[in-house]
Amino acid sequence: xxxxxxxxxxxxxxxxxxxxxxxxxxxxxxxxxxxxxxxxxxxxxxxxxxxxxxxxxxxxxxxxxxxxxxxxxxxxxxxxxxxxxxxxxxxxxxxxxxxxxxxxxxxxxxxxxxxxxxxxxxxxxxxxxxxxxxxxxxxxxxxxxxxxxxxxxxxxxxxxxxxxxxxxxxxxxxxxxxxxxxxxxxxxxxxxxxxxxxxxxxxxxxxxxxxxxxxxxxxxxxxxxxxxxxxxxxxxxxxxxxxxxxxxxxxxxxxxxxxxxxxxxxxxxxxxxxxxxxxxxxxxxxxxxxxxxxxxxxxxxxxxxxxxxxxxxxxxxxxxxxxxxxxxxxxxxxxxxxxxxxx
Amino acid sequence: xxxxxxxxxxxxxxxxxxxxxxxxxxxxxxxxxxxxxxxxxxxxxxxxxxxxxxxxxxxxxxxxxxxxxxxxxxxxxxxxxxxxxxxxxxxxxxxxxxxxxxxxxxxxxxxxxxxxxxxxxxxxxxxxxxxxxxxxxxxxxxxxxxxxxxxxxxxxxxxxxxxxxxxxxxxxxxxxxxxxxxxxxxxxxxxxxxxxxxxxxxxxxxxxxxxxxxxxxxxxxxxxxxxxxxxxxxxxxxxxxxxxxxxxxxxxxxxxxxxxxxxxxxxxxxxxxxxxxxxxxxxxxxxxxxxxxxxxxxxxxxxxxxxxxxxxxx
Numbered sequence: 001x002x003x004x005x006x007x008x009x010x011x012x013x014x015x016x017x018x019x020x021x022x023x024x025x026x027x028x029x030x031x032x033x034x035x036x037x038x039x040x041x042x043x044x045x046x047x048x049x050x051x052x053x054x055x056x057x058x059x060x061x062x063x064x065x066x067x068x069x070x071x072x073x074x075x076x077x078x079x080x081x082x083x084x085x086x087x088x089x090x091x092x093x094x095x096x097x098x099x100x101x102x103x104x105x106x107x108x109x110x111x112x113x114x115x116x117x118x119x120x121x122x123x124x125x126x127x128x129x130x131x132x133x134x135x136x137x138x139x140x141x142x143x144x145x146x147x148x149x150x151x152x153x154x155x156x157x158x159x160x161x162x163x164x165x166x167x168x169x170x171x172x173x174x175x176x177x178x179x180x181x182x183x184x185x186x187x188x189x190x191x192x193x194x195x196x197x198x199x200x201x202x203x204x205x206x207x208x209x210x211x212x213x214x215x216x217x218x219x220x221x222x223x224x225x226x227x228x229x230x231x232x233x234x235x236x237x238x239x240x241x242x243x244x245x246x247x248x249x250x251x252x253x254x255x256x257x258x259x260x261x262x263x264x265x266x267x268x269x270x271x272x273x274x275x276x277x278x279x280x281x282x283x284x285x286x287x288x289x290x291x292x293x294x295x296x297x298x299x300x301x302x303x304x305x306x307x308x309x310x311x312x313x314x315x316x317x318x319x320x321x322x323x324x325x326x327x328x329x330x331x332x333x334x335x336x337x338x339x340x341x342x343x
Numbered sequence: 344x345x346x347x348x349x350x351x352x353x354x355x356x357x358x359x360x361x362x363x364x365x366x367x368x369x370x371x372x373x374x375x376x377x378x379x380x381x382x383x384x385x386x387x388x389x390x391x392x393x394x395x396x397x398x399x400x401x402x403x404x405x406x407x408x409x410x411x412x413x414x415x416x417x418x419x420x421x422x423x424x425x426x427x428x429x430x431x432x433x434x435x436x437x438x439x440x441x442x443x444x445x446x447x448x449x450x451x452x453x454x455x456x457x458x459x460x461x462x463x464x465x466x467x468x469x470x471x472x473x474x475x476x477x478x479x480x481x482x483x484x485x486x487x488x489x490x491x492x493x494x495x496x497x498x499x500x501x502x503x504x505x506x507x508x509x510x511x512x513x514x515x516x517x518x519x520x521x522x523x524x525x526x527x528x529x530x531x532x533x534x535x536x537x538x539x540x541x542x543x544x545x546x547x548x549x550x551x552x553x554x555x556x557x558x559x560x561x562x563x564x565x566x567x568x569x570x571x572x573x574x575x576x577x578x579x580x581x582x583x584x585x586x587x588x589x590x591x592x593x594x595x596x597x598x599x600x601x602x603x604x605x606x607x608x609x610x611x612x613x614x615x616x617x618x619x620x621x622x623x624x625x626x627x628x629x630x631x632x633x634x635x636x637x638x639x640x641x642x643x644x645x646x647x648x649x650x651x652x653x654x655x656x657x
Contacts, residue, residue, distance in 0.1 A: 073552060119550055120550045120567070122575075131567070183557060
């Protein structure tokens, strides 16, 4: 899917078909004292309207950095060295800050991992939600308050009206994430990026928030990018999964295909390391080794030092995203073996 | 959470709220909330009353004593407290109570004005340095460190003794302004450091990132996110500093380089009578007690303000 995405028929004015959001061969670099850290190395993915794409990967795999580039909030000294991000066919990266700002919140919105620190502690939550309507839509205080309470109801915040004047610290973690979601979807964005929205929450609340995101997405038909490191939480919600490793997408496939038969050894390792009730008592599977240092990337396939399928070819040739059939892609020279093993 | 549970919760909270009608008010702000909090705290109200009393004394000293602080009767020199003169008489035979009352004005004016100047200037520099970052930050920080490197008392001694010749014949007001300016000059780097670090902490906070992610303009981020969050520590340090600056003024006056006659000041009174402590302590004790009470009151107010302004402590 990622490979064909940028060939989609997209025109500036008559935007109709084609993906809502495309990331095309994105490269992001962070200059450091010890050299250049290549956080993202040619990531491509696309998001259709009404679909959910889960971007999976461990810390440092570049999944959050890609999201920051989409939002245009990448922190210094990180910068995009190549690639495009197209929203409805328009390249966001060549736009001026002035052109981009109206898109944020209105068209593309983002929620973050830690909802407590994502809310301004000195203003009431109602005020912060109402602010979205006042700033972007120029509503009056009264109208904005009305709308904010509607949004709080929409994210199923109990007793929204009474809690309008409460401060962020007066809410529990799950409630705060609901407020953050209310702010993000307030203006009806076409794309919502959720960067580890449930990582800071406990397990039961995780399921509630995931369910809420899923419902909201279906109600408003927006595209959802769900960034996570937890395979468990995305299974019911995502349509497609893009697995990232060391700044690259190593596997991209519909969610059921990935769970049934992963086509990349890294994905396979991730799935095997999910604790299972039927294997209780046995040792938990782990992927041996550590993710590579972004300053000293292994030659060839970045995963080869940890890979049980590695051959000499893996140490010299960087695998392209092989077409695995259907809309599946895997960046592994030996994907046939991996798939066969899984079946 | 299932819907019936939510409904049950909301019902419960409705009842909760109706029991506290003041909780469902119109739009609240951090500042009005903090103010509300402070008014219910004895640890704020008591020092506030004390400071209020001293401010009143500073403005209308005549309301509190009929005695003339400059009227000296040498025959009464060093006489102890009596019904006639509550705090006794000093070396020159002047009424210590009257002099303590009249000494409040210079102390409070110099202390608050120096803090005001230091906070405005130091705060501005710190906020700019923290917000801009990069070479502007480096430049301003190094500049601040030059002043920070000057030991307070030493710096004051050098500047004030250098000015000693030029500041004769400028009257009480002139003397007070010079001391104020010197204290502000040496005090602002502290405020700068706090303002800068507050700004840095806020700048990198997730909610600023989140606000950018939801399309807030830079102006909005500065005024709605950065300043309101960075201001609290600056206000706290300013409040606490008033006490510190008042005592610093006393130290400088004690050393003979701060305020001096004709200005009536607690520090001057302490300095004048330090050698006579063993003979009679009252000319030192009463101004020193007044000084201590005011300083403690300001520090306590500062502490209460800090607690009230931190939403997490509430």
